[in-house]
Amino acid sequence: MIVVNYLHEFNYRAFQDGRFPVLQLQVCDPDNLENKIDVDAYLDSGAQKSLFNGFLITSLGITLINDKTQRYNTTAGNFIEAYLHHIQLNLPGIGAFNLEIGFSSISIRRNLLGRDFFNLTQIGFRENQLKYYLTPTP
Amino acid sequence: MDATLQTEIVDERKSRLKSLEPTGVGSLGTLYLGAGLSTSSLPWDFRMPGNFSKVQSTFNYDEIIAREFPPVPASGDMRRPLIVTHPVAKTSQFRNRESEWRRTHAETLKSLENQWVVLEGDQVMAHGEDPLQVINEAKVKGVRTPYIFFVEQKTEDVVTIGL
Numbered sequence: 001m002i003v004v005n006y007l008h009e010f011n012y013r014a015f016q017d018g019r020f021p022v023l024q025l026q027v028c029d030p031d032n033l034e035n036k037i038d039v040d041a042y043l044d045s046g047a048q049k050s051l052f053n054g055f056l057i058t059s060l061g062i063t064l065i066n067d068k069t070q071r072y073n074t075t076a077g078n079f080i081e082a083y084l085h086h087i088q089l090n091l092p093g094i095g096a097f098n099l100e101i102g103f104s105s106i107s108i109r110r111n112l113l114g115r116d117f118f119n120l121t122q123i124g125f126r127e128n129q130l131k132y133y134l135t136p137t138p
Numbered sequence: 139m140d141a142t143l144q145t146e147i148v149d150e151r152k153s154r155l156k157s158l159e160p161t162g163v164g165s166l167g168t169l170y171l172g173a174g175l176s177t178s179s180l181p182w183d184f185r186m187p188g189n190f191s192k193v194q195s196t197f198n199y200d201e202i203i204a205r206e207f208p209p210v211p212a213s214g215d216m217r218r219p220l221i222v223t224h225p226v227a228k229t230s231q232f233r234n235r236e237s238e239w240r241r242t243h244a245e246t247l248k249s250l251e252n253q254w255v256v257l258e259g260d261q262v263m264a265h266g267e268d269p270l271q272v273i274n275e276a277k278v279k280g281v282r283t284p285y286i287f288f289v290e291q292k293t294e295d296v297v298t299i300g301l
Binding site: 011024110 | 231270285
């Protein structure tokens with residue numbers, strides 16, 4: 001028998017096209033944590049690595065294009081080119097996570113939190129109740 | 139799966155067994171079940187009339203269950219039962235006001251479809267097709283940390299996936 005304890009409970013967020021397991025968080029410049037922007041990020045356990053919209057890094061005053069590129073393979077079989085940046089994801093009242101994540105070279109509509117984020121946390125879904133649970137330690 | 143639910147499932151399976159056994163002892167069998175659920179190694183002596191021991195000796199429910207409901211072979215990746223508890227789970231309050239506004243203002247959002255929006259409390263601070271411009275406009279209006287999102291077009295018969 002496995003028992004999992006969770007510290008935080010979240011309701012799926014209701015948007016115009018349905019309810020989704022979305023985490024609202026702050027993308028922070030690690031060199032200046034006051035320089036930040038608040039966004040929605042979809043919990044996507046099918047994504048190997050998180051992918052955020054490239055404009056977010058630009059809005060923090062950081063140059064998007066660097067020499068660390070990462071291609072993301074989509075379900076359609078095409079690729080999205082992204083640039084990897086070390087940033088801090090801050091979940092107010094929960095914790096902060098330092099991650100190297102991809103920022104897309106093209107505009108995307110949804111930011112995805114992938115398994116690199118799942119690796120730092122404990123997340124449980126209760127789809128039937130439209131809730132998910134999170135503990136900020138793996 | 140919690141212990142209560144597990145007990146109910148076993149209970150349900152055992153209750154179905156009454157029809158499998160010789161007639162005339164169903165009620166006694168039920169009586170036996172009432173005690174037998176708590177443990178599989180009950181002593182035979184229930185301090186009850188002697189004929190019970192005879193009935194009990196013909197009713198080994200564990201054997202009957204094993205015979206009638208053979209266990210499903212465990213596959214390599216079968217997960218163990220999982221208990222999820224959240225005795226002190228806290229509900230996040232971050233951007234709750236904005237989330238509530240988005241939930242309750244579908245009509246307003248419809249007019250903003252396919253645009254980036256910065257929302258602060260229940261105020262749309264800026265919106266447009268260029269997210270950087272929208273962010274700058276919100277900052278000019280005094281928003282220190284903009285909360286920006288894209289308003290997706292609501293389309294019937296379409297479901298959303300990650301990428």
